[in-house]
Amino acid sequence: MIAACSVAGSDSGGGAGIQADLKTFTALEVFGLTVITAVTAQNTREVRGTWMLPPEAVRAQMEAVADDFFIGAWKTGMLGNAANVRAVAEVLPEGAALVIDPVMVSTSGHRLLAEDAVRDLAELLIPRAAVVTPNIPxxxxxxxxRVETVEDMAEAGRRVLDLGARAVVVKGGHLSGGEAVDLLVDRDGEMRLSGERYPYSVHGSGCCFSAALTAYLARGMPARRAFAAAREFIDTAIREAAGGPGPVRIVNPGGTILRRR
Structure with missing residues (x-):
């Protein structure tokens, strides 16, 4: 059984976080495991409240799933604070395939990673990452x-790569105009993928993309192929959102849309 584990926050609206990750894992036929770092009160428009779990709870969840499952890949999303970043770094198995979605601020502007945790993320987890998937901010x-052009994206990706990650995907959705460009930077150079820029925003696209990337890595794909497959997956999910600003609509490879009622 192929399993992937998401270490992230709970989204009560079901459009992002743990809930979006589980839907994505299911669509890609990977058994989803979870480690919840925070409980949030949110919907597709705003985050109304955040309650962090203590680091000992994060450690206990990670140890429990690691002791009972073969986990092909791990993903981190919202970690929230430095204590939880350190807890994940302490328990994460050596050599694990790790995707880091460095969730820092919600689309509505709510801070999701304490400023003092950024250094720990860069020093303790990014050097162990197979792929880091930052958006422009x-x-x-x-x-x-500052990142204002695709060339800036490449330079920023190289700087994050220098922190020790094996690959970095800089997502270009926040740039204006033209096609939407996502850029992978690794030790072999760059890989650019372009696609349609939709005239609306959706909730949960970053979580869905990084979860798809994690699922493909868990299934044995190398990073560049996983990047291309995850890019196609999220493009479909955004297109099927049918105008936003609601959540992405997650579609499995057979074409079945996992809709909310």
Whole structure:
């Protein structure tokens, strides 16, 4: 049985976080495991409240699933604070395939990662990552530079790569104009993928993309193939959102849409 584990926050609206990750894992026929780091009160429009779980709870959940499942890949999403970043780093198995979605701020502007946790994320987890998947604002924080063009995305990706990750995917959805460009940077160079830029925003696209990438890695794909497959998966999910601003609609490879009622 192929399993993947998401270490992230719970989204009461079901459109992002743990809930979106589980839907994505299911659509891609990977058994989903979860480690909940936080409980949030949110919907597709706003985060109304956040309650962090203590680091000992995060450790206990990770140890429980690691002791009973063969986990092909791990994903981190919302970790929230430095204590939880350190807890994940302590328990994560050596050599694990790790995707880091460096969730820092929600679309509605709610802070999801304490400022003092960014250094721990960069020093303790990013060097162990198979892939890091920042959006433009997150790439700016991690690379300490402004990102305004695709060339800037490449430079920011190289700077994050220098932190020790094996690959970095800088997501270009926050850039304006033209096609939407996502860029993978690894030790072999760059891989750019372009697609339609939809005239609306959706909730949960970053979680869905990184979860799809995690699922493909768990299934044995190399990073570049997983990037291309995850990009196709999220493009379909955004297109099927049918105008936004609601959640992405997760579609399995057979074409079945996992809709909310």
């Amino acid at each position: 997150e790439a700016e924080v991690l690379s300490r530079m």
